[in-house]
Amino acid sequence: MSQSSAASPPDRPSRSTGERTADDTAGMTADELAEAKRYGRYDLACTLADKALDVAYLAAVATFAARAVDGWLAGLPWLGASDTLRLAALALLVTAGHWLVASPLAFYSDYVLEHRFGLSRLSWRRWLWRYLKKCLLAAVLAVIVFVGLFWIIWTCHWAWWMVGAVVFFLFGAVLGQLFPVLILPLFYRIERLDDETLTAPLVELARGTGIAIEGVYRIALSEETVKANAMLAGLGRTRRVLLGDTLLSGFAPEEMEVIFAHEVGHHVLRHVGKMMAVGLVASGLCFWTCDLLLRAWSGGAGVDYAQFPVHALPLMMLLLTLVTLVLGPLHNALSRRWELQADRYALDRTGRREAFASAFRKLARLNKEDPDPHWLDVLLFHSHPPIARRLALAEQDIAGAPAADGPRPTGEEATRPSTAPAE
Ligand SMILES: [Zn+2]
Secondary structure (H helix, E strand, C coil): CCCCCCCCCCCCCCCCCCCCCHHHHCCCCHHHHHHHHHHHHHHHHHHHHHHHHHHHHHHHHHHHHHHHHHHHHHCCCCCCCCHHHHHHHHHHHHHHHHHHHHHHHHHHHHHHHHHHCCCECCCHHHHHHHHHHHHHHHHHHHHHHHHHHHHHHHHHHHHHHHHHHHHHHHHHHHHHHHHHHHHHHHCCCEEECCCHHHHHHHHHHHCCCCCCHHHEEEECHHHCECCCCEEEECCHHHCEEEEEHHHHHHCCHHHHHHHHHHHHHHHHCCHHHHHHHHHHHHHHHHHHHHHHHHHHHCCCCCCCHHHCCHHHHHHHHHHHHHHHHHHHHHHHHHHHHHHHHHHHHHHHHHCCHHHHHHHHHHHHHHHCCCCCCCHHHHHHHCCCCCHHHHHHHHHHHHHHCCCCCCCCCCCHHHHCCCCCCCC
């Protein structure tokens, strides 16, 4: 439900000066707020540097190294005869080069900063081991994705962008299924939540939503961080709610209920399926734009799809990175909208407005999350609404509905998707 990100809709710009309300500060002391803002600024600087580095690296490789490296690979035994093998080798080399270039910044942002702000629990050895695992996973995915994409270009020619979007949608569906059972366990210990006192109220909240209570898991985030988090992951039979052990240990049962209900809200409102549908359109748009750029690049000669050169790989990576950067804010805006819908669902389903507010105040303090960051930061990079915005939602509710804090009667009414406007 909440990554360390937070967001503010553009119609509610941050107030950098003037009066602050308890919502704007999420109940933090002046020192806590200053610390959260400082952390947010470092985080933003690292995000910007990382994206700039990605673009600069790929542009440099595409311009200066791609042909030479491809020529060298073509001269090697085994690789020279097969475009596919050469492509896989080039994808590995480009990805490995990216680690070399990006590692210092990754170490600084994921290890140094997280320790400086007292958020990480990893020793540098364990950090390195996890980082290597992430890099290997990224390399495997890069090879699969780009070999697949080039195969589609070679065989489907001009229609590659349409076929590519559909194939990526299907690939995303498979990855979505595997994510909680195969990929997450590479990084975290995950076990089924079987504590009766914890699960009893959750059983009630899950009733009628299609989420089996057997699908509620504890994820050992505490091995890595002090931050608390929860998520809805998986597709179909692997669909489950994962509650961080950091959340389970530090939050009151009513606060857990609200957070769990938020995740159930994502399930009931079909946000995962909707995001995949949006992803299908987005990757179609992304590949189509990429095709237009390739045509423009060819300068009227047309793109020879059947002979599309292996050394164009870094260029393709660069174009896709650029288009993704442009689409990022749109994706985030949609995500923020759906987060608020899940918040609305949690408030309606549980009726626990005070617990909702106290849970988010706790999250802000624990995760050192700036409750009200600059609107431009939110617009560009935040997939979740700012905590101040989420608290305002509960505040409106408290002002608008005088009902006592406590669960509402359950039943069909409560499980129906909320139709309230999200922002
Ligand atoms: Zn969420």
